[in-house]
Amino acid sequence: MSEHRDGNALAGPLAEIFTVEATTAQVRCRACGLSTMLAQLVVYGPEPGLVARCPGCTEHVIRVATTPAGTWLDLGGATSFHFTSTATRAISP
Amino acid sequence: MTASRVETATAHTLSLRVDEWNGHLPGQHIDVRLTAPDGYQAVRSYSLAAPALDGVIEITVQRLPGGEVSGFLTDTAMVGDQFEIRGPLGNWFVWDQDDPSPVLLVAGGSGVVPLMSMIRARDRADIQTPLHLIHSVRTPQDRIYGDELTRLAARAGGPSVTWLYTRTAPPTETRPPGRLRRDDLDDGSTWTSGATPICFVCGPTGFVEEAANHLLASGHPADRIRTERFGGR
Numbered sequence: 001m002s003e004h005r006d007g008n009a010l011a012g013p014l015a016e017i018f019t020v021e022a023t024t025a026q027v028r029c030r031a032c033g034l035s036t037m038l039a040q041l042v043v044y045g046p047e048p049g050l051v052a053r054c055p056g057c058t059e060h061v062i063r064v065a066t067t068p069a070g071t072w073l074d075l076g077g078a079t080s081f082h083f084t085s086t087a088t089r090a091i092s093p
Numbered sequence: 094m095t096a097s098r099v100e101t102a103t104a105h106t107l108s109l110r111v112d113e114w115n116g117h118l119p120g121q122h123i124d125v126r127l128t129a130p131d132g133y134q135a136v137r138s139y140s141l142a143a144p145a146l147d148g149v150i151e152i153t154v155q156r157l158p159g160g161e162v163s164g165f166l167t168d169t170a171m172v173g174d175q176f177e178i179r180g181p182l183g184n185w186f187v188w189d190q191d192d193p194s195p196v197l198l199v200a201g202g203s204g205v206v207p208l209m210s211m212i213r214a215r216d217r218a219d220i221q222t223p224l225h226l227i228h229s230v231r232t233p234q235d236r237i238y239g240d241e242l243t244r245l246a247a248r249a250g251g252p253s254v255t256w257l258y259t260r261t262a263p264p265t266e267t268r269p270p271g272r273l274r275r276d277d278l279d280d281g282s283t284w285t286s287g288a289t290p291i292c293f294v295c296g297p298t299g300f301v302e303e304a305a306n307h308l309l310a311s312g313h314p315a316d317r318i319r320t321e322r323f324g325g326r
Contacts, residue, residue: 003322005298006321011183012180016179039183040185068132
């Protein structure tokens, strides 16, 4: 995969960690303050891990990497996650 | 895997029987995880192509050059094989069947897969919401679901379907082959209600960026455009 994807690709990895659907959360970038739907982050990967960057300033917001020993989740590039009422809807109907 | 069906020279639809599948929303995807005998694992996302039927789900996989997972699923996997899957996934790129807004679907190549899930859901639920699919393909042979879409479009209350050809067009086509242009998406003929359409755009990243920019330039509000990029060219 030569080009980036988007935050929709994080749905699976984050479903292993969060109890609510995460891709409809609003995420605020620590570097520039832009608030973005998680599904619209710019995502590189899948190997060695998924790196989600801010569509405004391109700084990394979220990193997820699965190794044989477990999963790393780095949220250091985000200041907040806003899980709206639509985000907390059940994942399946 | 209960069946494999050839869609085009490079795309296959796989039917998967899943224990305790509780249904999914049109537009959602699954992750497929393959594990090699040496323990090496690879995970890839595939859009669900249709509503579930009796616990069987469908994904359509486009073989990518050098794609280790897509190549296995299209060329090597056989009926009876078992895969690990995770899903249904994603609540952003989904169509709400109760939303009466007209629907504009824009697909590049195999980006048509999650949009077909929306079209089939609309058809099975007999929903009359106006829906227009614009599908950009290289040649007529690359029309995934081409026969089914032609059949559905011919039906009263069916979706309207437009194919755009980037390399080779059929002889009857008046539009010269070429990449997506803004006026390709400027089709207001479907929208008789005057309501603002909800737009879903899916395809290779470059295509999605171009299409979304055309839609914005044509006056579609940003919060009515949902996008899913699967990388590649």
